[in-house]
Amino acid sequence: MVQGRSQPLAIGWLTYHYIKWCTQPTAERYLCLPNCMQPTPEQIQSLHPGCLDVILWKKLRKNILKNHAKYDIVKLIQNYCSCLKLGWLGGEDFLVPEEKNKHSLRPEFVRCFMSEDGWGLKSEFLSHYPEFLRIWIYGKSSIAQNDLDASI
Helix, strand or coil: CCCCCHHHHHHHHHHHHHHHHHHCCCHHHHHHCHHHHCCCCCHHHHCCCCCHHHCHHHHHHHHHHHHHCCCCCHHHHHHHHHHEEECCCCCCCCCCCCCCCEEEEHHHHHHHCCCCHHHHHHHHHHHHCHHHEEEEHCCCCCCHHHHHCCCC
16 A cells, blocks of 8 residues: 555645636535635635635634735745645555555545644744744644644
């Protein structure tokens, strides 16, 4: 079974569904988006760099959208992408074999990457942007400050 590919697969899955919704926004496609990727009123009502729409945590995304002119957006997104971590522990394979050489995604894996609690950021991101620390801690009920790197 393929190991070490869970995060790229999860990101690809989320990106695919987000782009499908952006290009043809239907109710059915909206429902394929995880709650954490559903657009906020701020996203819909304000002009902003579109790359900010993929930030998985609504409170963090809202704050960055509100203050995006303060940041070098390219560097911010590069840091975000390099520090993004899926919390899938990998103790079991994320693919389930089926008949005729087909596979499906393990339901626990899908639940992990479809939830904002299934994702984390390395503390390196918060060291670059310490102003987001309060938003990060108070916006994520399941991760304590000293656990930012521990579980991901």
